[in-house]
Each structure stands twice: as C-alpha cells, then as structure tokens.
Amino acid sequence: MKTVAPAQWAGLGLVIALAVIPLLVRNNYQIFILILIAVDTILTVGLSLVMGYAGQVSLGHATFFGVGAYATALLSARFGWPPALALPAAAGLTALAGYLLGVPIFRLRGHYLAMATLGLNVIFILILKNEAEVTGGPSGFTDIPPLALGGLTFDSDVKMYYLVWAVTLGVLWLSLNVVNSRVGRALRAIHASEVAAEALGVDANAYKLKVFAMAAGFAGLAGGLYAQAIHFISPSSFDVLVSIELVTMAAVGGLASVWGSIFGAATVVLLAQFIRDRMGVLLAGASGEQEIIVFGLLLVVIMVFLPEGLTVGGLRVLRAWPITRRLRAARDQT
Amino acid sequence: MSDTLLQARQIYKAFGGVQAVTGVDLAIQRGEIFALIGPNGAGKTTTFNVISGTHALDQGEVIFDGHAIHGQAAHRIAALGLVRTFQNLQIFGTLTVLENVMVGRHMHTRTGFVTAALRWPGVRAEERETRARAQAYLKVVGLDGRADEPAGSLPFGQQRLLEIARALAAEPKLLMLDEPAAGLTRPEIDALNSLIRRIQAEGVTIVLVEHDMNLVMGLANRVAVLHYGRKLADGTPAEVQADERVIGAYLGVGWDAAPAYA
Numbered sequence: 001m002k003t004v005a006p007a008q009w010a011g012l013g014l015v016i017a018l019a020v021i022p023l024l025v026r027n028n029y030q031i032f033i034l035i036l037i038a039v040d041t042i043l044t045v046g047l048s049l050v051m052g053y054a055g056q057v058s059l060g061h062a063t064f065f066g067v068g069a070y071a072t073a074l075l076s077a078r079f080g081w082p083p084a085l086a087l088p089a090a091a092g093l094t095a096l097a098g099y100l101l102g103v104p105i106f107r108l109r110g111h112y113l114a115m116a117t118l119g120l121n122v123i124f125i126l127i128l129k130n131e132a133e134v135t136g137g138p139s140g141f142t143d144i145p146p147l148a149l150g151g152l153t154f155d156s157d158v159k160m161y162y163l164v165w166a167v168t169l170g171v172l173w174l175s176l177n178v179v180n181s182r183v184g185r186a187l188r189a190i191h192a193s194e195v196a197a198e199a200l201g202v203d204a205n206a207y208k209l210k211v212f213a214m215a216a217g218f219a220g221l222a223g224g225l226y227a228q229a230i231h232f233i234s235p236s237s238f239d240v241l242v243s244i245e246l247v248t249m250a251a252v253g254g255l256a257s258v259w260g261s262i263f264g265a266a267t268v269v270l271l272a273q274f275i276r277d278r279m280g281v282l283l284a285g286a287s288g289e290q291e292i293i294v295f296g297l298l299l300v301v302i303m304v305f306l307p308e309g310l311t312v313g314g315l316r317v318l319r320a321w322p323i324t325r326r327l328r329a330a331r332d333q334t
Numbered sequence: 335m336s337d338t339l340l341q342a343r344q345i346y347k348a349f350g351g352v353q354a355v356t357g358v359d360l361a362i363q364r365g366e367i368f369a370l371i372g373p374n375g376a377g378k379t380t381t382f383n384v385i386s387g388t389h390a391l392d393q394g395e396v397i398f399d400g401h402a403i404h405g406q407a408a409h410r411i412a413a414l415g416l417v418r419t420f421q422n423l424q425i426f427g428t429l430t431v432l433e434n435v436m437v438g439r440h441m442h443t444r445t446g447f448v449t450a451a452l453r454w455p456g457v458r459a460e461e462r463e464t465r466a467r468a469q470a471y472l473k474v475v476g477l478d479g480r481a482d483e484p485a486g487s488l489p490f491g492q493q494r495l496l497e498i499a500r501a502l503a504a505e506p507k508l509l510m511l512d513e514p515a516a517g518l519t520r521p522e523i524d525a526l527n528s529l530i531r532r533i534q535a536e537g538v539t540i541v542l543v544e545h546d547m548n549l550v551m552g553l554a555n556r557v558a559v560l561h562y563g564r565k566l567a568d569g570t571p572a573e574v575q576a577d578e579r580v581i582g583a584y585l586g587v588g589w590d591a592a593p594a595y596a
Contacts, residue, residue, distance in 0.1 A: 174451040181450035181457065182436075182443050182464070189426045189437045195388055196424035198408035199417065200504050201441035210447050 007259070014262075018165050022158045031157040033273060035229050038164040040265035042222040044249040045175045045258060046215030051247070052255030053184060054211045055191030056106070057114040060121035061246050064216040066128065066238030068094045068223025070135060073144045073233055083147040083228060091221040098216020102209045121240045128235040140234025147228045160229045167225060168262075171218055175258045178214070187211055188256075241292055245272070248295045251302050254309025263311050268295065337364040339508055339539050340385070340416070345394030345404075347377075347384050354380040356563040357394075362508070367530065367540045369550045372560035373583060378543040379421055381560065382512050386418045387411040399507060413441055415507035419497040421516065421543070427486025431477055434485045434496055435468035438503030468503055475499040475529065491522045495529075502533065509533065511542040515549050523549060551575065559583065 025031060047061050071090035075081040081089070105116050128135045135141060147154040147163070154160050178184055189197040190204045198204055227233050245268060253264025275291040306313030318324055340362040347355040355377040362368045370378045384391035387408035396404045403411045426434050443464055445457050472478040475495040480488065485496060494514060501509055511530070515523045523546060530553055534540055544550045550557065551571040558568035561583040567574055574580055 177453050178447060178450045181461065182440065182445040183447055183450045185429065185433055185437050186440060188429055188433075192426035192428050193424040195408070196420065196426065197437065199386065199388065199412055199420075199424075200438055200500065201409050201412035201417075202437070203407075203409045214447060214451075 010259070015169065018169075022161055028157045031161050032229075033269065035157065035161050035164050037262075037266045037269045038161075038168040039222045039226045039229070040246070040249055040269055041168050041262045042171050042218050042225075043246050044253060044261035044265050045171055046218035047246050047250045048253065048255055048257065048261055049175060049178070049187070049211050050215045051250060052257065053179060053187040053191065054208055056208055056212070057110070058117045058212075058215075058243075059114050059240070059247065060117035060119070060124075060243050061215070061219060062238045062240070062242035063117075063121045063124045064094050064098055064219035065223045065226070065242070065246075066124060066233075066235070067097055067216075068220030069227040069233045069238065070128070070141065070223070071220065072224035072227045073141045074134070076145050077141070077143055083145050084149050087147065087221070087224040087228065090224045091217050094220025094223070095213045095217030098219075099209055099213035102212040106205060106208045106212070118240060118243070121238075121243050125235050125239050128238070136234075138235060140232060142232050144227050144231045144233070146231070154228070157229075160225075164225050164229065167221065171221070172258060172262075175218075179258055183207075244292065244299075245295055248299045250309075251299055252310050254312040257309060257312055260309050260311040264309070267310070271295075271298075338362065339364045339399055340541075341397045342381075342385060343395050343397075345381070345384055345396065346392045347380050347389065348392055349380075354563050355384065355391075355560075358560065358563070358565050360558060360565075360568075362539060362541060363556075364539055365534070365537065366555040367534055367542070367553050369554035369557045370541065370543045370560060371545075371547075371550055371557060372566070375562075376560040377563040378560055379512055380563075382418065382510060382541075382543055386416060386510060388418075412504065415505075416510065417501045417504045417506035417508070418510035419494075419501050419512055419514065421512040423490075423493050423497060425485045425488075425493045425496060427484065429485055430482050431485050431488065431496060432465070432468055432472065432481035435471050435500050435503045436464050438471070438500040439464045439468060441504055471499045471503045474502065474532075476525075491518050494518065494522075494526075498529065498533075502538075506538060508539045508541065511540065511544075513543055513545060515544055515546045527553060 021034065022031060043061060043065055047058060050056050050058050068090045071093050072083070072086050075086035075089060076083040101120065105113065105120070108116050129138045152159070154163050186197065186202045186207055189200075189202060190207055194204050226237070249264035249268045250261065251264070252267050253260030253262070271294070272291050275294055302310065306317070308316065338361050340360070342358065342360040344357045344359060345355055346353070346357060358377070358381055360381075370381060372378050380389070383389040385396055387403065387406055387410070391404055394404065395402060398411070398414055398416055401414055403414065403416070426437060429437070443460055445460055448454075449457055469478060469481060472481055475498055477492060477495055477499060480492070485493065488496060494517070498511070498514065514530075515526055518526060527549060530540060530542070542550070542554075554571055556569065557571050557574045559566040559574055559577075559580050566579050566583055567577045
C-alpha cells in the first residue's frame with residue numbers, strides 16, 4: 001500500500017507556494033522579509049540538528065552565521081574571488097571552523113557547554129569590532145559584490161529570493177535525509193543516553209563534532225547568502241542576541257523537527273518586524289531593542305508549556321482537544 | 335582447551351576516598367556463563383563499568399580477545415565485541431522500540447553524514463537490511479509486536495528485554511548483563527533464564543551481575559564472589575556455595591573468620 005504521506009503533500013504545497021509568492025507580492029520589502037525567513041530557516045535547521053537531535057546546547061550559533069558572511073565578503077570583495085565560488089568556499093571554511101572549535105568545546109557538557117558557546121560568540125564579536133582593517137570594525141563591511149552564475153546575476157530581491165529559497169529547500173532535504181538515517185538515530189541515541197550509545201559502539205564525541213560542523217556549514221552558507229542579499233554586514237547581525245533569537249526559532253519550530261524550523265524562523269522574523277514597527281506605539285518610549293524581552297518570554301512560555309515546540313506540541317494539544325477526538329472517533333467508526 | 339576470552343588482572347577503582355574495587359582478578363572462558371555476585375556495594379557494577387570502559391579504571395589491565403582494552407573508550411571496546419546492558423535501564427526512550435535495536439546495528443552498518451545527506455546509492459538498501467535484522471532480534475525477545483511504539487512507553491520488564499535485544503543486535507562476542515532480573519516478576523525471570531541459555535547456545539559468552547541466587551546458580555558455569563571490592567572466591571556454583579567465607583559474607587555469621595577490610 002504505497003500512499004503519498006501528508007508530509008510529502010505539505011512539502012509539495014510549500015514548493016508551489018514559494019514559487020508563486022513573488023508573483024503575488026510586488027513589494028520589495030516583503031520579498032526581503034521572505035529572504036530573511038529563508039536565511040533563518042537554514043540557521044535554525046542546523047541548530048535543531050545540534051540541539052534537538054544530538055541534545056547539545058549551543059548559544060553561539062550566530063558566530064558561524066558571521067564567519068560565513070565575513071568569509072564570503074572578504075573572499076569576494078577583498079580577494080576578488082567570483083562570489084559564486086566565495087559562497088561555497090565560505091560555507092566549507094565555516095564547517096571546518098565549527099569542527100576545530102568543537103574539539104575543545106565538546107569536552108564540556110550541559111550548562112558549561114552553553115556558557116562556552118556563548119563565550120565563543122562574545123569573543124567573535126570582539127574580534128569583528130577590533131580587527132577593523134580586515135572586518136571594517138563596528139561600522140561594518142560594505143560593497144559586497146552580487147552573486148553571478150553563468151550569465152545570471154542575482155542583483156534583484158526577487159532573483160535572490162528564488163536562489164535563497166532553492167538553497168533552503170536543498171538544506172532541508174539534506175537534513176531530512178540525515179535525520180532519517182543511521183546517523184540521525186545515532187544522534188538521537190546520544191541525546192537519550194550517551195553511555196548506552198557508547199556501549200553500542202557509537203563514537204559520541206565524533207558524532208557531536210560532525211553534527212556541529214554540519215550545522216556550522218549550514219550557518220556559513222546562510223551567512224554568505226545573507227551578505228550577498230544585502231551587500232552590507234556589520235557585527236550586530238551576528239551577536240549573542242541573534243544566537244538567542246535562533247534558539248527561540250528552533251524552540252518555536254520544535255527542537256527536533258526539520259520542517260518546524262521554517263515555521264519557527266517565519267514566526268520569529270515576523271514577530272520581530274511587528275515589534276519593531278509597533279512597540280513604540282504600544283509602549284511610549286520603547287524602542288525595537290525590547291524585542292529581546294518578548295523573545296525571552298516566548299522562549300520561557302514554550303519551554304514550560306510546549307517543550308516539543310509550537311508545531312509538534314501544538315499538534316499534540318490539538319489531538320487532545322475534545323472536538324478533534326470526537327471527529328477522529330467518528331472517522332474511525334466509518 | 336581452556337580459551338580465555340577476557341582476562342582482568344589486579345584492577346582497582348576508587349571513587350573519592352571509597353575503594354570500590356581492590357585488586358580483582360577475573361578470567362572468563364569462551365562460551366561460558368560467568369556470574370559476578372556479592373552483597374550490595376561489593377563492587378560488582380563498578381567492576382562491570384571499568385571492564386566495559388564506561389568508567390576509567392585506576393590500575394590494572396584488561397585483555398579482551400587478545401586486545402588490551404584498559405584505558406580505551408567505551409565505543410572502541412564495544413567495537414571489539416564486548417557489549418553490555420545497564421542495571422538502571424538505559425533505553426533510548428524517545429526512539430521507537432525498533433529504532434533502539436537499529437542503533438544496536440550501528441557497528442555493523444556504514445552510512446555516514448555525507449552518504450546519508452546525499453542518499454548515496456546503497457544507503458536505502460542498508461537501511462532496509464538494518465530494519466529487517468532489527469525486527470528479527472526483536473522477535474528473539476518477543477517484542478516484535480511493539481516495534482513502532484516509543485521505547486519509553488514499554489513496561490519495565492519489556493524495557494529490560496529490549497536492552498538485551500539491542501545488545502544482541504550488536505553481535506557481541508561477550509555480552510555483559512548488569513542485573514538483568516532486577517525488578518522482573520517470577521514468570522519474566524523464567525523467560526529470561528531460557529533467553530540467556532539460548533544466547534549462550536548461539537556461542538555468545540555471557541557475564542552477568544545478579545542478585546537472584548536461583549537464577550545465578552541455575553545458569554552460571556562459574557561464579558565469582560565479590561565482597562568489599564575484593565574477590566572472595568570463585569569456582570563452580572557448588573564450590574562457591576560450599577565456601578565458608580562466602581557463607582559468612584552473605585549470612586553475616588563467623589565475623590571473626592571473615593577478613594577485616596571494613
């Protein structure tokens with residue numbers, strides 16, 4: 001009995017919706033928001049592999065986002081590499097950086113691991129701000145050349161939208177394949193009981209390093225795409241608050257859910273826009289900076305009431321709803 | 335032809351000021367069922383943990399199947415064919431019953447990050463094969479009907495069986511069972527007894543730590559008794575049961591005859 005799973009229908013629906021959206025939305029700002037959602041989805045997927053599947057906390061994921069963005073910018077603007085080459089090279093470099101930094105970091109566990117990743121992010125921002133000759137310092141790095149592939153230059157938001165979403169879907173596909181494999185099982189086993197996984201021959205440390213490198217590589221890719229989408233980057237786009245935002249996205253989407261990461265990224269990006277636009281109106285004197293308070297609250301509420309995230313947890317709550325239960329009972333009877 | 339599969343010489347392990355294992359020697363022969371018994375706190379589980387690499391040992395050497403395994407990481411020891419279960423169950427509760435056993439196949443399968451991500455040719459075939467084999471191991475312990483349930487939802491006794499199936503899936507040369515009967519009902523213990531015999535009949539050497547004396551004395555070919563971290567006696571079940579020091583340690587009589595370690 002070969003049937004198309006609901007997830008496959010959802011995936012197909014998503015691809016069609018993504019393809020059609022730019023035809024309906026002619027406002028560049030909205031297209032740009034959709035690009036941001038895609039970039040954040042790539043970041044969130046990687047983070048959910050590390051946190052949700054392997055069970056290793058990272059509060060410094062924005063570091064790798066920044067490494068990818070600055071590597072792309074430096075390679076293309078300073079060293080004159082074609083951007084189409086700089087982008088994958090930056091992703092590869094970021095994956096390598098993730099692996100190497102992971103070696104000392106994964107000697108730690110739990111809260112210590114969280115603190116170390118947070119510290120990594122803080123140090124990274126200090127370097128970006130202080131090494132001004134290389135990075136442009138606090139004011140950032142401008143004039144990042146647009147990506148060109150063959151005769152096609154990605155110089156408009158709509159072109160960039162299609163590119164970024166195509167890459168995002170590719171990343172989701174790769175992640176789903178990993179999650180539903182021997183590797184994904186090993187990661188979840190490490191999360192559930194590291195000693196038992198080790199006792200069955202799973203090299204837990206090697207798996208942690210590799211999944212961290214993979215997530216870093218994705219983040220590097222997201223960073224490169226981000227740099228090329230907005231042609232300007234500065235340290236504030238990669239600081240600890242961004243890392244916290246990413247954890248919020250992963251938590252909203254469900255820490256161990258690949259598809260949930262789109263939902264998590266979309267929710268947080270849209271919420272952030274809403275807060276920046278309206279906070280001043282709702283609360284006199286409040287600036288956009290206060291968004292982090294809202295995210296903090298959101299994170300706490302989700303962790304307490306829906307620890308599997310809004311998607312998975314929401315579905316569970318919905319299933320338990322009396323009306324849904326009665327509907328299902330009626331359906332099962334027929 | 336006595337063929338030693340595992341040889342532990344003068345192993346020591348302390349936790350802080352507590353000397354948990356003091357100079358224990360063990361020799362386990364290929365194909366036998368070897369039981370490690372002793373009163374609570376005698377150092378049985380610690381001996382288990384330092385042999386399997388779950389904890390590092392302080393001193394001593396352990397030779398398994400021709401390899402020195404002391405100081406090695408647990409996953410390397412497992413790869414040599416020494417696989418263990420845990421006294422305080424270590425089921426992967428968030429995975430399904432079948433997936434737990436599929437993790438047991440980890441060492442006998444290859445798919446890595448890159449091949450998995452790209453759905454390399456052969457990945458699907460390997461996954462199908464792993465699933466089929468895991469299903470067969472579930473059948474051995476009679477859990478094949480619950481394959482797709484979350485492992486954490488199984489009742490306690492079945493979780494114990496699942497741990498054994500998972501360990502068997504790793505195709506061990508030496509299977510170490512840490513108190514497999516703890517918390518089981520009488521019928522479950524009887525089923526366990528016959529399961530362990532079947533595993534031995536397949537050629538797997540078994541070491542078990544166990545409190546249930548009926549089970550131990552009925553199953554084991556040889557028994558070692560630990561007391562206050564030292565080996566008190568070893569031999570056949572009959573020899574050990576007749577040993578005065580063992581009787582003293584268990585029944586608390588003849589204190590003057592027992593060595594004064596404490």
